[in-house]
Amino acid sequence: MKTTRMVAAAAVTVTVVLTGYSAGGSNAAEVGGAGEPITVHLVLDQDVGTMLPMDSNVDDNIAVLDVVYDGLVRYDPATTEPHPYVAESIDTTDNVVWTITIKPDLTFQNGEPVDAAAFARAWNYAAYGPNAMANNYFFERIEGYDAMQGETDDDGNVTVEPEADTLSGLTVVDDLTLEVTLTGPFAGFSTMLGYTGFFPVAQACLDDIETCAVQPIGNGPFQVEEWQQGVSLTATKWADYTLDETPNFDRIEWTEYAGASDWPDFLAGDLDASFPPPAEQAAAEADADLQSRYVETPGAALTYLGFPLYLDGPWQDIEFRKAISMAIDRQGIIDALFPGTRVPADSWVVPGGVPGGEAGTCDWCTFDPDAAVAALEAAGGWPEGEVLIISLGQDETNEQYFKAIGDSIQATLGIPYELNPTPDFFANRADRAFTGPFRNNWFPDYPLNENYLAPVYASGDPEGNTQFGYYNADFEAAIAAGDEAATLDEAVTQYQEAEAILAADFPTVPISFSVNQAYYSERLSNVVLDPFSGRVKLRPLVVTDGE
Amino acid sequence: MGRYIARRCLQAVLTLFLVVFALHLLTTLAIQLNGNPALAFFGDRVPSATQLAAVEQRYGLADPCFDQPGNPCLGPFVDRVVAYAQGDFGTNLRGRDVTDIVVAAAPNTLRLFCIVTITWLVVGMTLGSVAARWRGKAVDHSVRLTSVLIDAFPVFVLLVVYRYVFSVPLSNWAEDRFGQGSLPALWFRPSFDDAHPWATVLVPGVLLGLAGSAAFVRLVRASQLECYSGEHVRTARAKGLPEHHVITHHVVRNSSVPVVTAVGLTFADALGGAVITEGLMNIYGMGGVLWQAVRASDVSLVVGVVTILSIVTVVVMIVVDIAYAALDPRIRYE
Numbered sequence: 001m002k003t004t005r006m007v008a009a010a011a012v013t014v015t016v017v018l019t020g021y022s023a024g025g026s027n028a029a030e031v032g033g034a035g036e037p038i039t040v041h042l043v044l045d046q047d048v049g050t051m052l053p054m055d056s057n058v059d060d061n062i063a064v065l066d067v068v069y070d071g072l073v074r075y076d077p078a079t080t081e082p083h084p085y086v087a088e089s090i091d092t093t094d095n096v097v098w099t100i101t102i103k104p105d106l107t108f109q110n111g112e113p114v115d116a117a118a119f120a121r122a123w124n125y126a127a128y129g130p131n132a133m134a135n136n137y138f139f140e141r142i143e144g145y146d147a148m149q150g151e152t153d154d155d156g157n158v159t160v161e162p163e164a165d166t167l168s169g170l171t172v173v174d175d176l177t178l179e180v181t182l183t184g185p186f187a188g189f190s191t192m193l194g195y196t197g198f199f200p201v202a203q204a205c206l207d208d209i210e211t212c213a214v215q216p217i218g219n220g221p222f223q224v225e226e227w228q229q230g231v232s233l234t235a236t237k238w239a240d241y242t243l244d245e246t247p248n249f250d251r252i253e254w255t256e257y258a259g260a261s262d263w264p265d266f267l268a269g270d271l272d273a274s275f276p277p278p279a280e281q282a283a284a285e286a287d288a289d290l291q292s293r294y295v296e297t298p299g300a301a302l303t304y305l306g307f308p309l310y311l312d313g314p315w316q317d318i319e320f321r322k323a324i325s326m327a328i329d330r331q332g333i334i335d336a337l338f339p340g341t342r343v344p345a346d347s348w349v350v351p352g353g354v355p356g357g358e359a360g361t362c363d364w365c366t367f368d369p370d371a372a373v374a375a376l377e378a379a380g381g382w383p384e385g386e387v388l389i390i391s392l393g394q395d396e397t398n399e400q401y402f403k404a405i406g407d408s409i410q411a412t413l414g415i416p417y418e419l420n421p422t423p424d425f426f427a428n429r430a431d432r433a434f435t436g437p438f439r440n441n442w443f444p445d446y447p448l449n450e451n452y453l454a455p456v457y458a459s460g461d462p463e464g465n466t467q468f469g470y471y472n473a474d475f476e477a478a479i480a481a482g483d484e485a486a487t488l489d490e491a492v493t494q495y496q497e498a499e500a501i502l503a504a505d506f507p508t509v510p511i512s513f514s515v516n517q518a519y520y521s522e523r524l525s526n527v528v529l530d531p532f533s534g535r536v537k538l539r540p541l542v543v544t545d546g547e
Numbered sequence: 548m549g550r551y552i553a554r555r556c557l558q559a560v561l562t563l564f565l566v567v568f569a570l571h572l573l574t575t576l577a578i579q580l581n582g583n584p585a586l587a588f589f590g591d592r593v594p595s596a597t598q599l600a601a602v603e604q605r606y607g608l609a610d611p612c613f614d615q616p617g618n619p620c621l622g623p624f625v626d627r628v629v630a631y632a633q634g635d636f637g638t639n640l641r642g643r644d645v646t647d648i649v650v651a652a653a654p655n656t657l658r659l660f661c662i663v664t665i666t667w668l669v670v671g672m673t674l675g676s677v678a679a680r681w682r683g684k685a686v687d688h689s690v691r692l693t694s695v696l697i698d699a700f701p702v703f704v705l706l707v708v709y710r711y712v713f714s715v716p717l718s719n720w721a722e723d724r725f726g727q728g729s730l731p732a733l734w735f736r737p738s739f740d741d742a743h744p745w746a747t748v749l750v751p752g753v754l755l756g757l758a759g760s761a762a763f764v765r766l767v768r769a770s771q772l773e774c775y776s777g778e779h780v781r782t783a784r785a786k787g788l789p790e791h792h793v794i795t796h797h798v799v800r801n802s803s804v805p806v807v808t809a810v811g812l813t814f815a816d817a818l819g820g821a822v823i824t825e826g827l828m829n830i831y832g833m834g835g836v837l838w839q840a841v842r843a844s845d846v847s848l849v850v851g852v853v854t855i856l857s858i859v860t861v862v863v864m865i866v867v868d869i870a871y872a873a874l875d876p877r878i879r880y881e
Binding site for chain 2: 047049050129130131132134136137149150151152158210213228229230231232255256257258259260262264265267268269270279280423424426427430
């Protein structure tokens, strides 16, 4: 009987394949039959441990909390420009003191009011060092942050306990007014406020933080129904939601796939959006039906090469850095290894992804073997007998990527190289232990060009920043000018000038930007991918009931 | 028998202690050499010393011994053993109870093992008995060929081919033929579905079982052949017992001792297969949890899960040894 069934199954398979079977998301629609709730089936592909806004900093929990919580501002799905949402207004005259007025009569899903105190309690909790929240550092700019951190010695033992457990720069003026004082002017502060780490939390959440981490009490259009950690998370529409962004579907079901590919499930119609693993991409591209349900947007992550500018060596010479940059055949490597899933970078800020991001700010980021050889000569060549050591973390994909980059440098410039994948990557980088170029990857926290520049390159330390040892007073001044600008637009322009200074100094070599891609099922429309999380943006999404 | 069990249990406790100690040393060394998992918490950002210290505290890695390669970190080890003895297996890095994780993950792995074991026994006993019964005939040769073929196919390849080539058309066909949510449609789902754990674990379990069944087929055949030429079988036949009685009572039963031993031994091996199967089919089970934990340098989770698995393995071994006595009257433990 077993044999018969197997033969039958095989026969059916062959028939299905031969008759030009076409796949994808067709029967996920059937879940939402007449009168039944319309459910969207999505994926969480990391092993996330928390849904606490103060502690959520990876794509998956950010994507879930984006519909469970409402922030003071929200970002335009297309342009990422911020606009007030829970906030009525956000005003400042000097970019230091910010007055945030909150819309009246908003509540959490448990009935508690969403007021100034709700934001203050979340931010104080996140900023308090011993709580070790992932989004702790976002509050560095608010006055009183340092007093909440305590001090530690070199071994990491706490020597001084924090003096305060609330931010002195945070004042609840009245129920709906919050006044925030920053340690210095920062024009981009209102832009930051839409980030997950700035969401409000209910008092009931802080009272039982462990429960709240798996069963969040939000103020957004959806509420978490059940989270079976490692398996699935479901959220249903919150009936009492009063603001505008109300999706037309009733339920979201995220299945967790830690490590496994979800592509076959998408093809079998069990999921509404997915992207194939490399081996399946060609087949997907050849399928016209699937191609009609494909969406792609620029991703926000920049991969770039840093140099140990804190050490003597050829990298001190900008001509050498130019030579390395122009010796890398970015497009060729991407076409060979990750066709379509990355784009060569010729700027330090993602073009079209965040305000102020423009392509082509880097003059030496295109593959030009002749110019590269000339630049190397101008730099005095590579020291005889030395090997260029390129360091990176242990990761199969990145090792493959950087081997190709090393090969490209070696083929163009004749510099022998060695790859140094190390599990101690972060520690070594923090300790300035690298003796050659090393991989870096920057993922911005909020949509503003400043976020690609200041946190990475502006340290205020003439010795140079920790990672690369880069310092330029003009660059720092340009960032400061942006921070003090009267409007966000002016600030963006100032930050662009800072990028131009960076481009002239050329301390790092941009290599590639990520690309967000997804295929979606027939029942979805108005599919927009978030440039940050790369996930389908749920609020503008339209789901048609397939039945 | 009672004394034997008591002795075995004492040995088991000692074994478990050694396992926990070895694991502790290995994971501690891994942290000392690989760098602190607390640093990975910050991704590409450089944390301040206080931020790092706070996360180390939260991860339970604040003890300075974790920064000193070669230091056995006996302090944290004693704390852990004391906690384990009280039934407290600690939490993972993100503060979730290890026992909660195991309670959620173990049933799926047990389902998988259950189907794997049944597949082993059914395939192994059937094909092995057939091959032994008709030794040297065409059927014997084809069984041998089949088992070689199965052996040559790594479980990884088997699962990848099934998942990417067969499961999608099969599940679509089953949904069209039998309807959405019908049992056959669930069997062929490309991934595990927690709402239908048995139905969606069936095919992966059978495939994993098939991949491991070749050894069983050979084992059963060999041990039955030995029985066929045994004196007790000749006597039974000489007494005029019907052939089916001879086979079931004197051949199959007597040949099952080595098979049971093998099931016990391979149980531990199956966990390796379970890591692959659970990973590929997205089954939330012990293998997958362990895999993730090792990758994240989640010491308490690794040690906690492996300790619980060791307890299971040790218990299975004891049960297997006791089962011998039930199967073979000549074996007595005194």
